[in-house]
Amino acid sequence: DPNPETPITPTSMNLTPAWAAETGKFLAGRDEPDPAKWKATLRCALNKSREFRLRYDGTRAVPPRPYKVYEVCGADGADMVTGDDFSCGGEEEEEEEDVNCEMDPVPPWPKEHPQFSSADATVPFMPPELPPELTAQLTPQLTPQLTPQLPPPGPPALLEHGVPNLLASPHLLPLTDLELRFHYRGRRVSALTVSHPLGCRLSHGGSLPPTLQRPDLLGHPELQQVPFPDPEGIPHDKQRRYTCTLLGAMERGLLLELGGQDLYATRLCRCKVFWDGPCAPPQDPHLDPRPNPMERERRVQVFSLQRFLDGLILFQKGQSPTPPPFEVFLCFGEEWPDHRPKEKKLITVQVVPVAARLLLELFSGELSWSADSVPLQISQPDLKDALVEQFKELHRLWQQQQHPEAGPRPPL
Structure with missing residues (x-):
C-alpha cells in the first residue's frame, strides 16, 4: 500500500509512476518526478474508489505497522459498507464548508523497522506478515461476532406512591445509567442507554478489542463497548469524507467511567475532543467563548451528582434562577465552545445522566409515571452520607411543593 511514511520501494516505484502516467498526473519530460506525491494521490484514489475496501490499517495498529491492506470489491461496490449498517438520511445540507479537523500527530514508526536500500531492487517483493487479527478476517470461514456482555437487569421497582419512593429511597434511581445521543452535523443518527456499572x-x-493485558491502552476490559454509528449513510460526499477522517483517528476511543456517583471522561484517541458540561471551566459571558479541549490520557470529571443535587436544592428554594445543568456535550475534531453552533459540528455526542434528568423532570412535573417510561431499578449504590442528606432535603422540598398549605416542615 502507498503509505507516505513507508520508504519508496522498487515495487512502488513501478506502480505509482505507472498510475500517475495513466491518469495524466505525470508526463515524462514535462513533469518533475515526485514519488511521494504519486504515493499520496494513489492512496487518496484508493480511499475514494468503490472498487477497493480498506481491510487493515497498520498505521493505527499497536505497535504501528507502515502499510495498509486493501481488498478488491465487487464491480458495483455493494459490499463497501463496513461495521454496523446505518442510514441517517435527512434534508439537503444547508451548506458545504471546509472543516479544520484536529488530530494529534501519528507517532513515529519504531526504529527497529527494517529500511529498504538500493540492494532491494534485485529482491522479489515479499508482502509483510499480516497480524493475526487480519489473517482471521481474510479467511473464508465465518467467525461469530462478539457482543458485549451486559449485567443482568435488576428486578423492577414497585411505585406505590411514585415520587416519595424516589427521594426517600435513592436506590430506586438508575444512578449508573447514561443516555448517549450521537449527532453527525446536527442530525441524530443513534441513541442508546448504557447501564453498565463501570461505564463505557x-x-x-x-480492530483494537480491549484485553486484560493492555488496560492502560484501552481502559478497563469490562467497560461496555459502544461503536460510533456508520458514516456511510451520510448523503453529502464532503461531510462523509471529513467524518470518516475523524472516525479513522478514534480507534482507541474515549472512556466514560463511573466513579461513585460521578462521571469521568478520558480521551485515548488521536482525534482531539472538546467538551462542555456542568464541570467545565466557567465562561465569561462578556467575551467570546473559549474552546475547552480534553487532554489526551488525562481523566477529567465531567459530572458530579452531589454538585447537581446542591444546585437542584438551591433552585427549589428559589435561591438560584435556573435549574442545574447536567448534560455533557462532546465535540470530536473541532473546537467547542466557539462561534459556530452545535448543528454545524461533524461529530458530537450528548451524554445525559439519567438520574439527574429524572429528578429535574420530577420537580417540573414533566415526569411520566408509567412503568415502561421510567427506568427504575433496585440497586445498591454506595451513597455517601452527604448524598443521603441531600435526598432527604429534596424529599422535604417535594412534600412542601405538593402541600404548600401545610407550610415548611422541619428537616427529616
Whole structure:
C-alpha cells in the first residue's frame, strides 16, 4: 500500500509512476518526478474508489505497522459498507464548508523497522506478515461476532406512591445509567442507554478489542463497548469524507467511567475532543467563548451528582434562577465552545445522566409515571452520607411543593 511514511520501494516505484502516467498526473519530460506525491494521490484514489475496501490499517495498529491492506470489491461496490449498517438520511445540507479537523500527530514508526536500500531492487517483493487479527478476517470461514456482555437487569421497582419512593429511597434511581445521543452535523443518527456499572468506551473500527493485558491502552476490559454509528449513510460526499477522517483517528476511543456517583471522561484517541458540561471551566459571558479541549490520557470529571443535587436544592428554594445543568456535550475534531453552533459540528455526542434528568423532570412535573417510561431499578449504590442528606432535603422540598398549605416542615 502507498503509505507516505513507508520508504519508496522498487515495487512502488513501478506502480505509482505507472498510475500517475495513466491518469495524466505525470508526463515524462514535462513533469518533475515526485514519488511521494504519486504515493499520496494513489492512496487518496484508493480511499475514494468503490472498487477497493480498506481491510487493515497498520498505521493505527499497536505497535504501528507502515502499510495498509486493501481488498478488491465487487464491480458495483455493494459490499463497501463496513461495521454496523446505518442510514441517517435527512434534508439537503444547508451548506458545504471546509472543516479544520484536529488530530494529534501519528507517532513515529519504531526504529527497529527494517529500511529498504538500493540492494532491494534485485529482491522479489515479499508482502509483510499480516497480524493475526487480519489473517482471521481474510479467511473464508465465518467467525461469530462478539457482543458485549451486559449485567443482568435488576428486578423492577414497585411505585406505590411514585415520587416519595424516589427521594426517600435513592436506590430506586438508575444512578449508573447514561443516555448517549450521537449527532453527525446536527442530525441524530443513534441513541442508546448504557447501564453498565463501570461505564463505557466509545470507539470506531473495532480492530483494537480491549484485553486484560493492555488496560492502560484501552481502559478497563469490562467497560461496555459502544461503536460510533456508520458514516456511510451520510448523503453529502464532503461531510462523509471529513467524518470518516475523524472516525479513522478514534480507534482507541474515549472512556466514560463511573466513579461513585460521578462521571469521568478520558480521551485515548488521536482525534482531539472538546467538551462542555456542568464541570467545565466557567465562561465569561462578556467575551467570546473559549474552546475547552480534553487532554489526551488525562481523566477529567465531567459530572458530579452531589454538585447537581446542591444546585437542584438551591433552585427549589428559589435561591438560584435556573435549574442545574447536567448534560455533557462532546465535540470530536473541532473546537467547542466557539462561534459556530452545535448543528454545524461533524461529530458530537450528548451524554445525559439519567438520574439527574429524572429528578429535574420530577420537580417540573414533566415526569411520566408509567412503568415502561421510567427506568427504575433496585440497586445498591454506595451513597455517601452527604448524598443521603441531600435526598432527604429534596424529599422535604417535594412534600412542601405538593402541600404548600401545610407550610415548611422541619428537616427529616
